[in-house]
Amino acid sequence: MDVLSQPESIEVVHPVGLLRTEWRRLAKLIVDRGGIFVVIALVCVLGTMLSSEFLRRDNIDTIITQTVPLALVALGQTFVIFTGEIDLSVGALLSLASVIIGETMGGSNVRMVPVVLLALLFGAAVGVANGLLVTAIGIPSFIATLAMMLVLEGANLVWTNAGPASNLTSDFRLLSEGHVGPLPAGVVTLVGALLVAYWLAVRTPLGRKLLAVGSNRRAAEISGVHVRRVVIAGFVLSGIFAAAAGVFFTAYVGESQSFVGKGMELNAIAAAVLGGTSLFGGRGSIAGSVGGALLLTIVYDLLILGGFSPPYQQIATGLILIAGTLMYVRVRPSTQ
Amino acid sequence: MLVVAALAVTSAAVAAGGFVPPPLLPHSKATVNTSKYKKSPPFVVGYADASQSNSWRIMAKAEVDYGVSEFHGKVKLAYTNANDSTAKQISDVEDLISRHVDAIILAATDVNALCPSIAKAEAAGIPVLILERAVNCNNYTEFIDDQDDYNGYLQMAYVAWKLHGHGNVVEFGGQEGNGATVQALGAYAKVLKKYPGIHVLATEYANYDPAKGKEEMQALLVKYPKIDAVASISGNQGIGIFDAVKAAGRVNQIKAWTGDDANGWMKIVAKYHIPSVIAPIPTYAGRYAVEQAVRILEGKTVKRDFLVPKPTITEANIAHFARLNRPDEWWYSQNRLPCKFDPYCKH
Numbered sequence: 001m002d003v004l005s006q007p008e009s010i011e012v013v014h015p016v017g018l019l020r021t022e023w024r025r026l027a028k029l030i031v032d033r034g035g036i037f038v039v040i041a042l043v044c045v046l047g048t049m050l051s052s053e054f055l056r057r058d059n060i061d062t063i064i065t066q067t068v069p070l071a072l073v074a075l076g077q078t079f080v081i082f083t084g085e086i087d088l089s090v091g092a093l094l095s096l097a098s099v100i101i102g103e104t105m106g107g108s109n110v111r112m113v114p115v116v117l118l119a120l121l122f123g124a125a126v127g128v129a130n131g132l133l134v135t136a137i138g139i140p141s142f143i144a145t146l147a148m149m150l151v152l153e154g155a156n157l158v159w160t161n162a163g164p165a166s167n168l169t170s171d172f173r174l175l176s177e178g179h180v181g182p183l184p185a186g187v188v189t190l191v192g193a194l195l196v197a198y199w200l201a202v203r204t205p206l207g208r209k210l211l212a213v214g215s216n217r218r219a220a221e222i223s224g225v226h227v228r229r230v231v232i233a234g235f236v237l238s239g240i241f242a243a244a245a246g247v248f249f250t251a252y253v254g255e256s257q258s259f260v261g262k263g264m265e266l267n268a269i270a271a272a273v274l275g276g277t278s279l280f281g282g283r284g285s286i287a288g289s290v291g292g293a294l295l296l297t298i299v300y301d302l303l304i305l306g307g308f309s310p311p312y313q314q315i316a317t318g319l320i321l322i323a324g325t326l327m328y329v330r331v332r333p334s335t336q
Numbered sequence: 337m338l339v340v341a342a343l344a345v346t347s348a349a350v351a352a353g354g355f356v357p358p359p360l361l362p363h364s365k366a367t368v369n370t371s372k373y374k375k376s377p378p379f380v381v382g383y384a385d386a387s388q389s390n391s392w393r394i395m396a397k398a399e400v401d402y403g404v405s406e407f408h409g410k411v412k413l414a415y416t417n418a419n420d421s422t423a424k425q426i427s428d429v430e431d432l433i434s435r436h437v438d439a440i441i442l443a444a445t446d447v448n449a450l451c452p453s454i455a456k457a458e459a460a461g462i463p464v465l466i467l468e469r470a471v472n473c474n475n476y477t478e479f480i481d482d483q484d485d486y487n488g489y490l491q492m493a494y495v496a497w498k499l500h501g502h503g504n505v506v507e508f509g510g511q512e513g514n515g516a517t518v519q520a521l522g523a524y525a526k527v528l529k530k531y532p533g534i535h536v537l538a539t540e541y542a543n544y545d546p547a548k549g550k551e552e553m554q555a556l557l558v559k560y561p562k563i564d565a566v567a568s569i570s571g572n573q574g575i576g577i578f579d580a581v582k583a584a585g586r587v588n589q590i591k592a593w594t595g596d597d598a599n600g601w602m603k604i605v606a607k608y609h610i611p612s613v614i615a616p617i618p619t620y621a622g623r624y625a626v627e628q629a630v631r632i633l634e635g636k637t638v639k640r641d642f643l644v645p646k647p648t649i650t651e652a653n654i655a656h657f658a659r660l661n662r663p664d665e666w667w668y669s670q671n672r673l674p675c676k677f678d679p680y681c682k683h
Binding site for chain 1: 539
């Protein structure tokens, strides 16, 4: 065989090049197997150097509790991003779920479960609406869910005049402030949500179909996947998780707030991307999304403990976002 | 008369509690001859609102509506909402000018950008009343002044009094860079220059959001084992801050709190009997704006800087002001706003 006509069959073995290739393989392995958690570990080490209070039990409990709403929204967002779509309505939906809780609980423990279910059902309904706008009408998800966000915010104001009723019960607050045995409710919620999301993504056909649609929509369709239904299912999951975040956040704050979720959509997308989910669809990590949310919360906490003023908090968060995403861009191949 | 009586009651109660509010800041005592604006009713008063995106703005609009109703048809309202967009508000003011309204009440979205629009309106013979949000020009007719710049002095003076000049305080601004926050924190700093024994442990910005207030306070409670006072410019974010302190079991450690007259904060002060001063940001400034607009259109002399009367509220007289049966987002309204105008009054 003519070596020149097949240059690709010749391997130039150079010690430095070999070393670089091996490092790259190792880095990819680490990144693919949970690079975000390596970053969290590094940030925690930095945290212990910045503040002696960082590893205190009450601080860790606080960090985990504060992570829950963002993690829930990020998990829901991950399902949508799996399919190659995006959901910008989650922040407004979280706020409206909070309003539903406040306006309907009426200070009665008996109503607690039905009211929470109502909020989750509402989240699912919004998800269906988003899904139909995207699949049946053909509006790009960025526009459809942006429009839905405006509709939900407006409806919120019309209903409550920015002053929702807030007749919550002390039992309801236990969802965030209580304990299950020795474990804070926030830890239980976070682990529970992670397990449910993991099961959906990895152990059910739906999870595989979400990724298949995001990876190659045409190929998925040819292989018998009902693409439209799968995309709608992604939005429904996003809506339910956002509503669940609204329930938890309301228990955390202790009252309903009309704008409690404002801006959450971008943080959730950031958390999902930091955790390894590709915005192009077809690839992602459930645990990574929780890791992304945890990282953002830890950084926020550390910057307050470290005495940094808010402008530095913003700069640090932006830099971490760039660094975290760069990790995936540099290590993974650029083609899907 | 009602206002005078309320102020007398509150002053006595506050004095009984021992706290003497600092004197008001110097304001212009100039008057304005409005004879050039005199015309016959009915009057059309334009209200160029900044937004309706929070409960304060919603109640201020309700007060404007109530103010209009008090004139029994003599005044009609032409309302625009800028949705916090300066570009939209400039366009709104031009729209009101082209509709030949008789006066414009302006709640400015920006301290500088609306100045040319104010000049245009005045040049067209339309008096402009600035409602609550100060602007960096003086070509308007009257400023309906909520005295936001005074609130910071009042709050930190209370903290200094409660701490007897010694202790640790954490500060919470609202939105970083916004005029009210800049004024309030600047005032805090000026007061604290006189009390070197009071140390500011941290300054955070909670965006008037109780969730953010709670998150930030939780971190501060971990970092600082001894916090003696919490100076928050906003009562709404104070709700979350207090929740964090309560969950940490440290309510008794805090000897002084501050906030504004958001009902949620006033309810906490009343319910838990915590030591707090409340610096009101009167939504009823909206009603006064309508009354002053009518005075101007009747050709009566008005003050250039109209100070909206407001009581000093502390834990000593809180029961007179907090409304336990109203939502947290309700704002004190001098007990005058009828239920049919009050968006937070359930019939």
